Amino acid sequence: MQKAIIVGATSGIGKSLALLLADNGYKVGIIGRRENLLAELHTEKPNTFYSLAFDVTANGLEENLQILTKQLDGLDLLIFSAGIGELNKDLNIDLELPTIDVNVKAFNKVVIWAFHYFEKQKTGQIAVISSIAGLRGGGIAPAYNASKAYQINYLEGLRQKVRKQKLAISITDARPGFVDTAMAKAEEKFWMATPEKAALQIFNAIKTKKNVIYITKRWRIIAWFLKLMPSYLYERI
Template sequence: MKKAIIVGATSGIGNALAKILVENDYMIGITGRRKTELQKLKKLNPKNFSISAFDCTRENNSEKLEDLVAQLDGLDLLVLSAGTGDLNENLEYEIEHATNQLNVIAFTEVVDWAFNYFEKQGKGHLVAISSIGGLRGSRMAPAYNASKAYQINYLEGLRQKAKNSKKQIYVTDIRPGLIDTDMAKGEGQFWVATKEKAAKQIYGLIKRKKTVGYVTKRWRLISLLLKTVPNGIYKRM
């Protein structure tokens, strides 16, 4: 039976993906700040879930993850689904700081720990949920888009390290568009997918060990448009 950890499983994509992995014979360690939500998930399959309630921005992530690995007796897959972001047109520093604390600082600690664990083990699969927002900047959410750009580039760097290590380490960057979770903010949204649909597609990407995946698939078209819009036009949007 494969062993996985999902960092950020109390709600949203991480929660839906945990259910799919359990249905496919995974033992899973689930984390998040809200212990009651983790306990609800565990009740669905008590034997296959181990829980660890902690805040990525305030705890020793390495210590917490090592404890979960001990409970699972191994690790094949780590999915980092914890993230935050708020609209911040007025550039309130507290909002930007909170976004960077989770999306940059905690993100780096978790993915570094996972990569080093898999490198020592000689194999493993690291999956992180970034965002299509990381492809360009945003006047409405500067720190969110910038932090997701950081994640995209960091994961690319880890893929290079994995390739050079000549070990069976896979790094997957999942770039969602709009998903019906607490992260989807603003009016006039389109192509909003359910978290269940997103999780199902993510599981398919995990099985195929894809390097980059857009969820849902149609957001790949938007990604191509974002990359080709001239700077002169984009800055007026």
């Protein structure tokens, strides 16, 4: 039986992925801040879910990951689905710093812990829910876009490291556009996917060990335009 941990499993894509993995024979460790929501998820499949409530920005993150891994009796897949981001037109630093704490610092700690675990195990997979927002800067939410760019580049660096060291570790970067969750805060939204549809596409990407996937797939068109658009045009949008 495959074993997975999902960091950020209380709602949205993370919760949908937890249910999907459970339905496909995984033992799943679920992590989140809201203990009541983890408990609700646990009651749906009490013999499949192993829950641990804690804040990923608090001390003891790595120790808690180790505790949950022992409860699962091993680990094959780690999914980082935690993330925050606020619209911040006035550049309020109190909105920017929490985004960095979760999307950069906690992300870094979780991914490095998982990488070293799988390095010793000689096999494993890391999947991260980043965002298409990470392809360019964003004036309406600067820290969010920048934090997702950090994730995208960091994961690419890990793939390079894996290849050079000839390790059997897969690194999957899932980049959603708009998904119908609390994270979809833009004023204008289009091509909105349900969390269930997003989770299914991410699960399929994990199974096939894809490096990068856009959610939904047609967001590759937007990604292509974003990458090609000159800065002088993009800054006027």
